[in-house]
Amino acid sequence: MKIALVLPGGVDRGGEQRVIPVFLALIERLARAHEVHVFVLHQEPEPGTWPLRGATIHNIGEGRTVWRAIAAIRAEHRGAPFDIVQSIFSGHCGLIGVVAAKSLRLPVFVHIAGGELAALHAIGYGGRRKWRGRLREAVILRLADIVTAASAPIVDALHALGIPARRVPLGVDTGAWRPLAPRPRDHAPAKLIHVASLNRVKDQATLLRALAILANAGVDFDMRIAGVDTLGGEMQELARCLGIERRVTFLGFHTQAELRPLVASSDLLVMSSLHEAGPLVLLEAAVAGVPTVGTAVGHIAEWAGAAALAVPVGDASALAEAMSRLLDDDALRMRLANEAQRRALAEDADHTAATFEVMYRASRPSLP
The missing domain is CATH 3.40.50.2000 (Glycogen Phosphorylase B;)
Structure with a gap:
């Protein structure tokens, strides 16, 4: 053919x-x-x-x-x-x-x-x-x-x-993203990751406001954000204004080989998009044994409840609450991770x- x-x-x-x-x-x-x-x-x-x-x-x-x-x-x-x-x-x-x-x-x-x-x-x-x-x-x-x-x-x-x-x-290409068994959390602070270009569709402003709510509630976390910055430093400035600049690291562009260990070592993938057909990174994280919390778009919406936690688009408070819920309930986090991985590997x-x-x-x- x-x-x-x-x-x-x-x-x-x-x-x-x-x-x-x-x-x-x-x-x-x-x-x-x-x-x-x-x-x-x-x-x-x-x-x-x-x-x-x-x-x-x-x-x-x-x-x-x-x-x-x-x-x-x-x-x-x-x-x-x-x-x-x-x-x-x-x-x-x-x-x-x-x-x-x-x-x-x-x-x-x-x-x-x-x-x-x-x-x-x-x-x-x-x-x-x-x-x-x-x-x-x-x-x-x-x-x-x-x-x-x-x-x-x-x-x-x-x-x-x-x-x-x-x-x-x-x-996901499982030759490049080798499946890893989901693992319990055994450390603090919580390791969070967000993978996306910094742009309006991915709505990192809502993500950062949710992280500020989490910080003000006393949750100990480190967030790594990997992606090309198309907003000229606007999100870095917002993180400073929200007082979370020491908890958030903007990593810039990373190749797939560089991303894999970052995702695999995380406790949660957090997405805040206004729109997604996917996103692929949810599937990659699932293969690596990491569950997702995010806005109800694309795969996050269709996996909601059984394999991911979904919240309304643009709702920073709901996103913070969902992150906190999973960080407090590791049994639930593990159940979501296992089901997410099963689905990602099947497709x-x-x-x-x-x-x-x-x-x-x-x-x-x-x-x-």
Whole structure:
């Protein structure tokens, strides 16, 4: 099978920085049995081609990116025909996938992996904030042969728009993230971790206010925050204003290899996002034996109660209370950790690739 995979980025030549781990895991697994060509929009400013994880990466580069990407898929198809076109993310990626596939009379799959269905006007985020975005998504999602999404809340949002969709979590590469048995807490202070770029969608302001409430209640903790700072030091200044700067360490960007021991040594992953299709870090933490407390979005919402603790979006008091609850009740923390790990391992990267492959073959019954 020859597969065209359309991505926004995350496939850097070096394979460590400026990568999205689930993309690499999916590419590697599909490329073991199929010819995979990845058409990436903005990995580098200039066009280029390189091998990665068994696939061929076609970087489109800046300037008329959508139309040049469609042309690149068609040109590769002329050399040797594709069987499937798969877009991860809708938006421009989905548009490229749908137009290219329909022009070549190929099945096209679109996976919702971010904020394509969101409309967070207060922070200027989401694919459905403006009429053009809503129109674009309506066209893409109705022309796609199959639409998938990472978590139940996103599938529900698609169903509310009248779009049939299947749930396909983008799972963890357990070769890179080795499963570790959940372990009891036996130390103080509590070790907390938050992994995300510092930006408005991840809402670290709510996280820091929750930590201040926790500190004022006398809870002893250390919080490590790993992620690129896109807010110019605003969150560091807020931590100082809240009086928690000695309890919070901003680590900046870390590679996956650097993140793994940080996550594995933590007692809780804490997330404060306004919107998530995933997040992947919850699955990675679960594989490492670490449970999550966070806002009720994505996997956190669908795992709520049995495998994670979820609180309302933007509610710092509820987030602080949930953290305190788990730090005070280690039996509950361990139950959540064990169930989270069971779920994450059942839907790992191998499961993701196998699920997509089954759908691809079902759409092309003539393939061997």
